[in-house]
Amino acid sequence: NAGVTQTPKFRILKIGQSMTLQCTQDMNHNYMYWYRQDPGMGLKLIYYSVGAGITDKGEVPNGYNVSRSTTEDFPLRLELAAPSQTSVYFCASSYSTQQAHGYTFGSGTRLTVV
Amino acid sequence: AQSVTQLDSHVSVSEGTPVLLRCNYSSSYSPSLFWYVQHPNKGLQLLLKYTSAATLVKGINGFEAEFKKSETSFHLTKPSAHMSDAAEYFCVVSDPPGANNLFFGTGTRLTVIP
Numbered sequence: 001n002a003g004v005t006q007t008p009k010f011r012i013l014k015i016g017q018s019m020t021l022q023c024t025q026d027m028n029h030n031y032m033y034w035y036r037q038d039p040g041m042g043l044k045l046i047y048y049s050v051g052a053g054i055t056d057k058g059e060v061p062n063g064y065n066v067s068r069s070t071t072e073d074f075p076l077r078l079e080l081a082a083p084s085q086t087s088v089y090f091c092a093s094s095y096s097t098q099q100a101h102g103y104t105f106g107s108g109t110r111l112t113v114v
Numbered sequence: 115a116q117s118v119t120q121l122d123s124h125v126s127v128s129e130g131t132p133v134l135l136r137c138n139y140s141s142s143y144s145p146s147l148f149w150y151v152q153h154p155n156k157g158l159q160l161l162l163k164y165t166s167a168a169t170l171v172k173g174i175n176g177f178e179a180e181f182k183k184s185e186t187s188f189h190l191t192k193p194s195a196h197m198s199d200a201a202e203y204f205c206v207v208s209d210p211p212g213a214n215n216l217f218f219g220t221g222t223r224l225t226v227i228p
Contacts, residue, residue, distance in 0.1 A: 106157050
């Protein structure tokens with residue numbers, strides 16, 4: 001049972017480059033989320049999805065895009081990387097609402113933009 | 115408005131002594147509250163959750179937390195620290211309960227001294 005798998009684990013980007021952070025879950029969870037974690041801070045929600053074909057903005061969506069074509073996959077796209085996007089990115093999933101079930105987190109992608 | 119305050123950024127205890135990690139929240143509703151643990155270079159793992167049932171919540175690895183509405187607190191405790199407890203701990207509020215967004219505290223780093 002793999003849970004939530006994120007790739008890559010580490011990446012260095014130059015300013016203006018683009019990349020996609022991959023996230024896959026094998027638990028048949030409807031809800032998926034992307035968070036970023038900056039040093040000394042809690043996690044901030046970037047985007048989330050309540051099911052295939054449905055996405056919505058979180059607290060800090062600027063500079064990012066997402067898609068949810070399948071239940072399993074929820075990739076995060078950075079189009080024009082900026083130093084402010086240097087962070088650790090976590091993907092998470094849940095079966096339904098937070099009350100009933102905790103979130104399952106991936107192990108993170110550490111991104112540096114130089 | 116909802117917010118979470120973790121009163122200590124760093125707590126250091128000796129192995130075998132009690133652990134207390136403090137968390138205060140503000141919420142317009144009766145919130146759902148959670149503690150997550152993050153070991154180095156790992157994703158977040160749910161320790162325990164409060165969802166308006168018993169105010170004393172028991173979690174994994176011997177941790178527990180008590181919801182005190184009058185004090186707006188949700189402190190995390192453990193009677194005896196183990197070396198493997200060294201990690202970052204996040205207090206989290208879901209507000210309103212069942213919402214797909216979580217509000218994270220800034221974290222408390224727990225160090226366990228042999």
